[in-house]
Amino acid sequence: MTKPRAIRPRLPGKVPTTAMVMAAGLGKRMRPLTATRPKPLIHVAGKPLLDHALDHLRAAGVKRAVVNVHYLADTLEAHLETIEGLDIEVSDERGQLLETGGGLMKARPLLGDDPIFVVNSDNFWLDGPIDALSLMADRWDPAIMDVLLLLVPLARAHCHGGQGDFHIDAAGKIISRRKPGRVAPYVFIGVQILNPAILVVAPEAPFSTMVFWERAMAAGRAYGVVHQGLWVDVGTPRAVARAEELLENG
Secondary structure: OOOOOOOOOOOOOOOOOEEEEEOOOOOHHHOOHHHOOOHHHOEEOOEEHHHHHHHHHHHHOOOEEEEEEOOOHHHHHHHHOOOOOOEEEEEEOOOOOOHHHHHHHHHHHHHOOOOEEEEEOOOEEEOOOOOHHHHHHHHOOOOOOOEEEEEEEHHHEEOOOOOOOEEEOOOOEEEEEOOOOOOOOEEEEEEEEEOHHHOOOOOOOOOOOHHHHHHHHHOOOEEEEEOOOEEEOOOOHHHHHHHHHHHHOO
8 A cells, every 4th residue: 555645845946847757668677567558557556657756746846747658558548548637748659669869859849948857657766855856956957957867876776787877076967977897876767857958959769868968968067966765676577566665664
């Protein structure tokens, strides 16, 4: 049974009112659970992963969510029609899976020109002392940033099999990606604030959002903020059980 969502302190930063929610993936690592349902609708603690993400967005003050669909799109769209408290728009990728960068480019006309949250729909996190999205909004500075990634130390990346993603400096600026064969101290956990103005001159889809991140890094305009709570990489059926165990233990 899902526990009530705790009320966390809010910081004064301006929270983006639009979010792009990535929900088009095939969920291959989650098989056999994804044989009959899209990965965003896999339940953790009695609720679809997608709903956990939308709950965070709604609670932070987001008003609109653009959700892309591909695998079992009809099932996902039917579920989205049941969501209350958010204006939901669908970016239809039935014809081709575009990956994260291509999905953002296809949805670009729906996103507006103000900074947006981009959230992976299969993401599971619990807030720490400060609401994570509020923390990001407070740290966001459009004068020096094009992207702001939510990161977690590799040592706290539950069920994550990777070796980290980024190095950051004391101000949070991303200074480099992990080099092959090495370890990086921070893992990207599927939540970011992004300036839609950087969604230009894209390669032919499908392609990763890393294309835009690398441009921002080269310009010194890519930053990270460290998540103060819990994160679980819910990529496999075994990780679902681990996430529920951690949630039960508070």
